[in-house]
Ligand SMILES: Nc1ncnc2c1ncn2[C@@H]1O[C@H](COP(=O)(O)OP(=O)(O)OP(=O)(O)O)[C@@H](O)[C@H]1O
């Protein structure tokens with residue numbers, strides 16, 4: 001499998017009053033046209049890793065890497081113009097919180113069409129048709145209404161689906177999905193996963209799927225990175241998750257409640273300070 | 278309830294109508310309160326309204342007759358009722374100084390103030406908003422510092438000092454602009470008063486020489502007011518923009534590959550415009566009521582000067598009438614900014 005994305009020794013640092021704080025500390029991985037899951041607890045650096053891949057580390061934070069290549073393009077030296085062509089066009093990201101990630105004074109339709117406006121030429125009617133098709137694809141029942149709606153008029157789950165539609169409408173080669181299904185109920189969650197899955201298998205899209213949910217990641221992805229305190233502590237095939245070596249991953253596995261044998265009291269995880277070293 | 282109201286339109290039309298009613302009610306109440314306050318001021322100040330009518334050499338009999346004519350023997354609440362009736366028929370009494378009805382006087386001086394303040398706030402907005410955006414985008418850099426210093430001078434320099442300095446340089450030394458006043462006497466009778474806004478009247482009547490003269494009179498005081506309003510507007514724009522540019526939807530737009538100019542001027546500014554409307558309206562109201570010093574320095578025959586003169590001559594009717602006009606302007610601008618706010622923010626618009 002040819003590598004779509006190569007990341008080597010990615011580090012992200014934020015200056016703080018106590019001196020620089022490194023929130024991502026040497027992450028390396030490669031991604032083909034496959035589904036890569038990233039799991040890890042809150043604050044372990046999953047979202048910041050995803051943003052750095054798009055060159056969107058929020059200032060005053062800085063990201064450095066030994067290698068950061070997307071389809072043969074060295075992202076570290078990409079010009080603003082190159083970035084604009086890549087973002088939205090070839091790489092995209094479904095953001096974690098639809099409530100804040102949609103512009104409150106712009107209709108959903110305009111925001112989706114805007115994604116198309118800067119990548120290739122198409123007429124307004126074509127853009128609208130593609131936006132509507134995309135809204136239908138993410139299982140929105142009343143796409144005409146949602147197209148004209150403002151973000152505050154949608155429920156959390158509808159907002160999340162509108163966001164997914166907005167980020168997928170340009171048919172990118174790489175999609176970073178930051179907890180794309182957390183706000184959705186189970187049936188819709190499955191639909192959304194099916195859409196993402198189809199994009200990977202049919203169109204050869206590369207997918208980075210960020211989640212808290214180890215069970216979901218294990219069943220949906222091909223490979224899993226486990227992050228802890230800014231590091232990748234383990235990289236596994238999804239099918240081999242039960243062979244995990246690292247105590248944090250094992251702990252996560254043991255925390256999954258099992259349906260068949262009723263565990264009481266519920267297991268708790270004890271974190272070892274040495275894991276964060 | 279008739280059947281027609283049960284259609285789908287009802288759910289949208291009704292909240293809006295309700296909102297309009299609430300808004301009108303609050304305006305009416307504000308206005309009534311304003312009338313009551315001006316009425317009370319008129320009773321409390323140590324100026325005898327009878328004396329200002331009859332003069333101080335009138336006999337006791339004449340004094341008593343006027344005292345009763347003015348209704349001053351009646352209870353306060355009844356007097357207020359009489360006052361209300363008069364105000365609603367446009368009768369604010371006569372001016373002690375000019376001997377003319379107050380309404381006529383105000384109609385004559387108010388357009389001068391309105392024209393100056395409007396010119397000022399337009400200048401302040403078209404300069405202040407882009408400068409504020411620039412300062413926010415270049416936060417902490419040279420452009421930001423320059424905008425800040427320019428704004429700081431606008432905040433702290435006394436207006437009469439800047440006004441006199443401006444007159445000295447641009448009028449006396451360089452001769453680029455005309456001096457104090459609204460218009461040279463030689464042009465004054467060229468124009469038939471219509472709106473009272475001389476720039477508009479002269480332009481509509483095609484009197485371009487007069488227009489040029491009026492423009493060269495107004496440009497200096499308007500720039501001065503524009504400078505003050507620019508200082509305020511740019512500072513507020515900067516802080517609203519900084520807030521918007523830190524939002525997640527800005528990052529989402531970058532993820533989509535939207536160019537930076539569009540993120541700034543369309544995404545962020547469109548959101549910042551919602552609170553900005555209120556700021557601009559406040560600034561406008563400030564220019565309308567606070568132009569006394571400017572009008573004095575530039576011998577501008579506006580409401581500020583009229584009020585100052587009336588106050589100095591204890592012309593209470595005129596003072597109260599002028600105060601009412603300012604109050605009405607304030608309420609009106611508030612109403613306008615409320616409506617614009619509703620128009621700009623879909624979250625308010627559809628909540629009803
Ligand atoms: N702008 C910032 N300034 C300073 N520190 C930041 C900033 N943004 C994130 N961080 C820190 O970086 C670390 C990683 O954050 P990140 O958002 O990547 O976590 P995450 O793994 O996505 O967590 P979650 O599952 O809660 O979304 C956190 O400790 C956070 O405090």
Ligand SMILES: [Mg+2]
Pocket residue numbers: 046047048096178
């Ligand atoms: Mg996150």
